[in-house]
Amino acid sequence: MGWPRQQKRNTRQRILESAARLFSRHGFDNVSIGDVMRGAGLTHGSFYTHFRSKQALYAEAVATAARASALARLLEEGKQRDLQQLLAGYLDISHVRQEPSPCPLAFLATDVATREQEVRGAYTRVFRRLVAFLRHGLSSRPAADARERAMAVAALMIGGVAVSRALDDEATAEALLAACRRFGGELLGAAPE
Amino acid sequence: MGWPRQQKRNTRQRILESAARLFSRHGFDNVSIGDVMRGAGLTHGSFYTHFRSKQALYAEAVATAARASALARLLEEGKQRDLQQLLAGYLDISHVRQEPSPCPLAFLATDVATREQEVRGAYTRVFRRLVAFLRHGLSSRPAADARERAMAVAALMIGGVAVSRALDDEATAEALLAACRRFGGELLGAAPE
DNA sequence: GTCTATACCTCGATAGAC
């Protein structure tokens, strides 16, 4: 009869998934606790039996969104998958406009910057995982060079998607993504000097 | 005796400067109309004689912040200034942590994405100005290549600063900026193929 | 653990005196 404990974990997980989905799309302040709970099929009253505060939920939701993201799915789908394909999938207009599980690094960058350390710490860990993955795919290079390249590519991916999302002109958004795909690809693929 | 009209314009400008400063640092939702008016030496009551709504103010504030930014000052300081210096000044930790007039493109990217068209239109115009400037400095290249490079460098700059600001680890933030400086410099400087 | 109800607060926007 350890069932109740398991039940609670499941509920908590549903809340987290609802939060990850809503926060990623709309940001912290445009989503209320009621919205999150409704998305999990509950009412707002029982929220505080699962989380200390809205910010605490946000911190965990960032990590959850990262695990649920299309990028994360691509990563586990096959380590062998080459980085160029990953880049192209990330820097795609469907990720910017329709993706139900977007990357929180790109969708929440400036939103996270104004929160407290708990949230920024979660964001930082997700960022480091992305950099580590990219670096791993560049292991034919000297370690320092691979790390630097991985960071620049990460910034290009995140910046490309974040800015593209803010633009109100579809043609410019597409052109921006294409430019990031091209030069991101060069950074990943150019021969060592 | 056209003075009253001029007075009103001055007041309006002070409100805009206060808004640009506060919104850039804290985002749209974390700044109230009262905060903005206080920053301009007024009370909240007279706000609506100058602006239609908070969102309308935000749209104009994005443009104002862009004009006041350190980047804009560098631009007019001398068109001759080379792009490498501009890149280094932008991708600097002081821009991320202390700059009183930060670039709204980097500080508000995901914040703008969730607003309506009026705001995103203002953001888009600022972005296009940055791209145009970078492209101009790459005019020795074929036009299409220059535009693509300019867009990628812009995404790298904005992404580098935006992400760096969200990180809670100073060493990683510095490493990220350094990586963006290096490869942004390569994108600007590498010889045409 | 989840529900309804509510305390308490902040904010955007408006009204009306000066």
Next chain:
DNA sequence: GTCTATCGAGGTATAGAC
């Protein structure tokens, strides 16, 4: 045009019944 005062909406967080 600017001020003080206020309306009304919506939010976080808590209380208490079930």
